[in-house]
Amino acid sequence: MNNPLINYLLHLADTTLILSHRNSEWCGHGPILEQDIALTNISLDLLGQARLFYQYAAQLINESKKAEGVKAPSPQGERVGDEVNEDTLAYLRTERQFKNLLLAEQPNSDWGQTILRQYLYSQFQQLLFQQLQHHNDEHIAAIATKSLKETNYHVRWSSEWVIRLGDGTAESKQRMLHAINELWCYTGEMFIAADYELHLNIDFNDINNRWTEKVNTVFAEAALILPSGGGGAVFMQTGGKTGTHTEHLGYILADLQYLQRAYPNSQW
Amino acid sequence: MVNTANISKELLLGILETVTDPEVPVLTINDLGILRDVQLKDDGSVEVFITPTYNGCPAMDMIATNIRLALAEHGIQNIKVTSVLSPAWTTDWMSEEGKRKLKEYGIAPPQYSSGHSRWPNDNVTCPHCNSQHTNLISEFGSTACKALYQCNDCQEPFDYFKCH
Numbered sequence A: 001m002n003n004p005l006i007n008y009l010l011h012l013a014d015t016t017l018i019l020s021h022r023n024s025e026w027c028g029h030g031p032i033l034e035q036d037i038a039l040t041n042i043s044l045d046l047l048g049q050a051r052l053f054y055q056y057a058a059q060l061i062n063e064s065k066k067a068e069g070v071k072a073p074s075p076q077g078e079r080v081g082d083e084v085n086e087d088t089l090a091y092l093r094t095e096r097q098f099k100n101l102l103l104a105e106q107p108n109s110d111w112g113q114t115i116l117r118q119y120l121y122s123q124f125q126q127l128l129f130q131q132l133q134h135h136n137d138e139h140i141a142a143i144a145t146k147s148l149k150e151t152n153y154h155v156r157w158s159s160e161w162v163i164r165l166g167d168g169t170a171e172s173k174q175r176m177l178h179a180i181n182e183l184w185c186y187t188g189e190m191f192i193a194a195d196y197e198l199h200l201n202i203d204f205n206d207i208n209n210r211w212t213e214k215v216n217t218v219f220a221e222a223a224l225i226l227p228s229g230g231g232g233a234v235f236m237q238t239g240g241k242t243g244t245h246t247e248h249l250g251y252i253l254a255d256l257q258y259l260q261r262a263y264p265n266s267q268w
Numbered sequence B: 001m002v003n004t005a006n007i008s009k010e011l012l013l014g015i016l017e018t019v020t021d022p023e024v025p026v027l028t029i030n031d032l033g034i035l036r037d038v039q040l041k042d043d044g045s046v047e048v049f050i051t052p053t054y055n056g057c058p059a060m061d062m063i064a065t066n067i068r069l070a071l072a073e074h075g076i077q078n079i080k081v082t083s084v085l086s087p088a089w090t091t092d093w094m095s096e097e098g099k100r101k102l103k104e105y106g107i108a109p110p111q112y113s114s115g116h117s118r119w120p121n122d123n124v125t126c127p128h129c130n131s132q133h134t135n136l137i138s139e140f141g142s143t144a145c146k147a148l149y150q151c152n153d154c155q156e157p158f159d160y161f162k163c164h
Helices: A003-024 A033-068 A086-091 A111-132 A138-166 A171-186 A206-221 A248-262 B009-016 B060-075 B096-105
Strands: B035-040 B045-049 B079-083 B134-139 B145-151 B159-161
Touching: A003 A033, A003 A086, A003 A248, A033 A086, A033 A111, A033 A138, A033 B134, A086 A248, A111 A171, A111 A206, A138 A171, A138 A206, B009 B035, B009 B060, B035 B134, B045 B060, B060 B079, B096 B134
Parallel strands: B045 B079
Antiparallel strands: B035 B045, B134 B145, B145 B159
16 A cells, blocks of 8 residues: 555554653653653553554555455555454554654663653654644644644653753763764654655655754753764664664564464454 | 433433543543533434543543443443544633532642643642642653642642643
């Protein structure tokens, strides 16, 4: 199925699902109880967003299959002859079919790295949803409008932590600098349109400019330095949007999908 | 099975008024603004429209189940619960009665309109002693819709229902 809108919805759904999963791995392991709860709350928000995107994608996939009279399974996570739904899309697609950002699948190391990953993504998501809330597709606009309220909260929380850790102790600063080095090469992908994003009326340049400005402001307050001082060329890894992932995604999916793969159709 | 001819929208709303939020059991789905509409169809079926508070709120599935149960107790069985996203839910829809009940329950109700951008919200009133001398402990509380505060006067920690 080569419908750009469906692919884009899967990209949004996959990114929020995978980041939600990564954050949920902190459940019970956060540095203090309140922040453990904060991060799992963010996980829940992201999971809720993922569900809305998957549900809408499933609806469009089912409609287009009906219209085309497709009987054979297509690589969109359905069993033969079945309609797809949010669960089959999340549980029955393979690694190469996932379109999430590489940033989302990077493994948790320390708290600082988790915070930075969340901030870099939430800052992007906020600017993206600000655009999408005026999108000509009403359903996408509705999801973006609703989700933006949650995202604003995530940006505030994670940016405050970036500042606290960056401008904190020598140890916390060192860890944040390390996290920037680890994650920075996965940020470029957010602003490079995949083929399916080219005609969806998303202004990636505008998002990129605003994102850079916002991140620079927060980093300045956090006394953190961008790789190459924020200018110049830094190698950016791409591929997530089109299914070429780092080795980490497979392990997430093995964890996430095991139950449905081993016991098909089992219900909670 | 009841005679569907006797069912009116008012009756349905009266039944739905009794459905409460599983996380905040003093509030009905109407107090919270979750209940958007109910429609009685020509074939006797009933469609209830609800709006999620937060996208990932785990209470929503339970609320949908409780709606079905409440209606089923009155013999109404052909029920569809539809989730609507737009317009997006806001705490501005919470009724004054709902805010009063929240405070009585020990949760500080949202004090500003959703457009209020300042955070943390200043002068959140302690639901226990009414002091405004309170401070934010965590932006995220026991559920997505709440933040954790502490009162500097009576020392009690309390949940604050965030403006959303």
